[in-house]
Amino acid sequence: xxxxxxxxxxxxxxxxxxxxxxxxxxxxxxxxxxxxxxxxxxxxxxxxxxxxxxxxxxxxxxxxxxxxxxxxxxxxxxxxxxxxxxxxxxxxxxxxxxxxxxxxxxxxxxxxxxxxxxxxxx
Amino acid sequence: xxxxxxxxxxxxxxxxxxxxxxxxxxxxxxxxxxxxxxxxxxxxxxxxxxxxxxxxxxxxxxxxxxxxxxxxxxxxxxxxxxxxxxxxx
Numbered sequence: 577x578x579x580x581x582x583x584x585x586x587x588x589x590x591x592x593x594x595x596x597x598x599x600x601x602x603x604x605x606x607x608x609x610x611x612x613x614x615x616x617x618x619x620x621x622x623x624x625x626x627x628x629x630x631x632x633x634x635x636x637x638x639x640x641x642x643x644x645x646x647x648x649x650x651x652x653x654x655x656x657x658x659x660x661x662x663x664x665x666x667x668x669x670x671x672x673x674x675x676x677x678x679x680x681x682x683x684x685x686x687x688x689x690x691x692x693x694x695x696x697x698x
Numbered sequence: 699x700x701x702x703x704x705x706x707x708x709x710x711x712x713x714x715x716x717x718x719x720x721x722x723x724x725x726x727x728x729x730x731x732x733x734x735x736x737x738x739x740x741x742x743x744x745x746x747x748x749x750x751x752x753x754x755x756x757x758x759x760x761x762x763x764x765x766x767x768x769x770x771x772x773x774x775x776x777x778x779x780x781x782x783x784x785x786x787x
Contacts, residue, residue: 581702588705592712595743599716602723602739608731615720615739623746626709630753630761633702645758652761656749659765660742663772667738670779675731677783 580636587629594622607683608675616668620660627657706754713747734778741771 601614634650637643676690717740724736745764752760 584702585705588709591746592709595713595716595746598739599719599743602720602736608729608735611723611732612735615735616742619739619742619746623742623749626746626749629706630749633706633753645756649753649756649758649761652758652765653749653753656745656761656765656768659768660745663768664738664742667772667775667779670776671731671734671738671782674734674779674782675729678729678731680729680731 580632584629584632584636587625587632591622591625591629594618594625598622608680609672609682612668612672612675616664620664623660624657627653627660631657703754706750710747710750710754713743713750717743717747730782734775734782737778738771738775741767741775745771 595618598615598618601618602611605611605614630653631650634646634653638646638650681688720736720740720743724733724740727733727736745768748760748764748767752758752764
């Protein structure tokens with residue numbers, strides 16, 4: 577009876593740890609690209625674990641009580657997970673592409689391979 | 699069950715604190731790209747907080763709003779990125 581609660585709590589604590597790491601990385605890293613790396617990856621991972629927590633919680637209550645609303649909530653959370661997985665990395669990629677086109681250089685960078693490639697193509 | 703509800707409320711409060719910390723980067727980011735990174739992070743954290751609150755209060759409507767918020771914030775991020783690129787000249 578107690579091990580599902582333990583699993584749910586571990587998932588919740590992992591979610592909180594990864595969200596905290598993303599928030600700290602947003603402040604500690606020196607330039608846009610490393611900040612994007614830390615913030616986007618860690619918060620996406622943390623929110624995925626949050627959806628896993630809610631799905632495990634709902635499925636546990638559905639197994640105990642067999643009411644349809646708990647299963648309903650698990651399915652809706654799964655749809656939210658899919659929306660998050662599709663949209664979040666795409667947005668991060670768009671931001672990094674926009675930052676490169678704006679002319680933001682990585683800190684301590686000596687050469688820009690992408691710019692060399694683009695000038696070769698044109 | 700009561701402990702898990704309390705834990706989910708605590709998670710929502712922690713996410714609110716993370717959002718406040720990310721808002722500092724939103725205010726003092728040196729370039730516009732930094733600000734948009736912080737904005738994207740805040741959007742993701744808001745989705746996580748909505749899911750936690752929806753599970754704590756047992757409102758499926760919160761989860762639906764989180765789905766719509768995810769898609770709208772994605773479109774917002776794409777438009778901000780398009781604006782930062784500086785047009786298609």
